[in-house]
Amino acid sequence: MQRAGFSFLICPDPEIIRERVERLLADCGQSFAREVFWGDEEIGAPFWSALTVASLFAGRRAVVMRRAEALPAEFWPKLAPALKGFNDAVWPFFCLEGPLDRKGGPKLPKTLADQLYFKVAQKRKWVFVSPGLTRRDMGPRLSDWAARRGLALGPGVAEALAGALPPSLAHADNELAKLELALGDRTSLELADLGLLSHHEGMDGFAFLDALAGGRDPTLVWREIFDKELAGEEMIFPFIGLLLYEARMMWRLAVGEADDVRLPPQVRQKKEAMARRLGAAGLTRIFEAAFAAEAGIKTGARKPDQAMEFLTAELFRLFGGQMRASPRVSP
Structure with a gap:
């Protein structure tokens, strides 16, 4: 299975988010170490290093950003350079865990919806949206x-x-x-x-x-x-x-x-x-x-x-x- 270059998971149920990440990683047939960060905490150098710095000795890693809906608006434009091109060593996951809108669609930060990389993710079906357990x-x-x-x-x-x-x-x-x-x-x-x-x-x-x-x-x-x-x-x-x-x-x-x-x-x-x-x-x-x-x-x-x-x-x-x-x- 050819994996996504990066993934957006949008669901108000955190357990479904966790289950989806694990299923995607299992289905791709490759081994990934997990590194988890939280959008309601300060995002510093360790995150950007995990996302962009390659290592000859470390294996592939899944960089999982939980509660990404809490990230500041300026985060999403800064992310663009890191998501250019396909990085075989890193699989980024951005998990937006807030409620959906009244029509059941994803409630996205405007600075994310406007990004070219998000539009690419939508086109290539790298965006998972679920209302939660119904x-x-x-x-x-x-x-x-x-x-x-x-x-x-x-x-x-x-x-x-x-x-x-x-x-x-x-x-x-x-x-x-x-x-x-x-x-x-x-x-x-x-x-x-x-x-x-x-x-x-x-x-x-x-x-x-x-x-x-x-x-x-x-x-x-x-x-x-x-x-x-x-x-x-x-x-x-x-x-x-x-x-x-x-x-x-x-x-x-x-x-x-x-x-x-x-x-x-x-x-x-x-x-x-x-x-x-x-x-x-x-x-x-x-x-x-x-x-x-x-x-x-x-x-x-x-x-x-x-x-x-x-x-x-x-x-x-x-x-x-x-x-x-x-x-x-x-x-």
């Missing part, structure tokens, strides 16, 4: 994780896990490691095991139900979930999976078949109380509403935001609320 990525990552460890995922587990894991690669890996440790010699992961996952801000099926049960305006609840987490069907399906996971758990709690469900006592009490309130008929209506919303998207009868609105309205009625005549808020 719900769409979770499915393939979970499949790879389960396959590498010889794990079978029980019914509904993949969807629920995709919705429950935090949208940070390092944090998601920590949660998966926690599940592995808890499984011991077992080779299957069931819905009951997901109670071990740490709570995180994001898509929370029970919090969604609890907000509706508490009488909150369903339009506001729907909008809060949609604005915060959902944007298209690739996001809604994991959310529906997480909602079904909560319904299945409450069903087991309601019928006394949840001895192996691991939950903090306070959380378990709240879910048991809701399960008693809903009963078998109410829990069945959650399943029906979730399946109807999912089918509406898959058949094209509803757009994702319409399906979410329908689901919210149905659940609000389930908890005894009266919908206003026109609850819709356009995206």
Whole structure:
């Protein structure tokens, strides 16, 4: 594989940046020593020496500039002479780890975007841009994780896990490691095991139900979930999976078949109380509403935001609320 002359990696998740650097270095088939510098620290002679000074005795080196978005504006024009021509001994990586812009594109310092070397990098596809770990990525990552460890995922587990894991690669890996440790010699992961996952801000099926049960305006609840987490069907399906996971758990709690469900006592009490309130008929209506919303998207009868609105309205009625005549808020 012919490697890049220099690389720009743009992603708000530092673990994905680190993983990408390692993959590029591994794929090129050559050995590189790593020298790492940080853009939010003073950039002095050691960096410029690593970038430009060749040595007869040292091997190839990857010069990695982390948090490059914090570099001063005058840095980028100074970089131009060092990036002229191809240096077989040095592979520079510039990692911009700030948030992307509102449209999901790279947020670049103007003095970088104007540089000829950056335009060359774009033309030659030496620029990697990622929004970070998205719900769409979770499915393939979970499949790879389960396959590498010889794990079978029980019914509904993949969807629920995709919705429950935090949208940070390092944090998601920590949660998966926690599940592995808890499984011991077992080779299957069931819905009951997901109670071990740490709570995180994001898509929370029970919090969604609890907000509706508490009488909150369903339009506001729907909008809060949609604005915060959902944007298209690739996001809604994991959310529906997480909602079904909560319904299945409450069903087991309601019928006394949840001895192996691991939950903090306070959380378990709240879910048991809701399960008693809903009963078998109410829990069945959650399943029906979730399946109807999912089918509406898959058949094209509803757009994702319409399906979410329908689901919210149905659940609000389930908890005894009266919908206003026109609850819709356009995206």
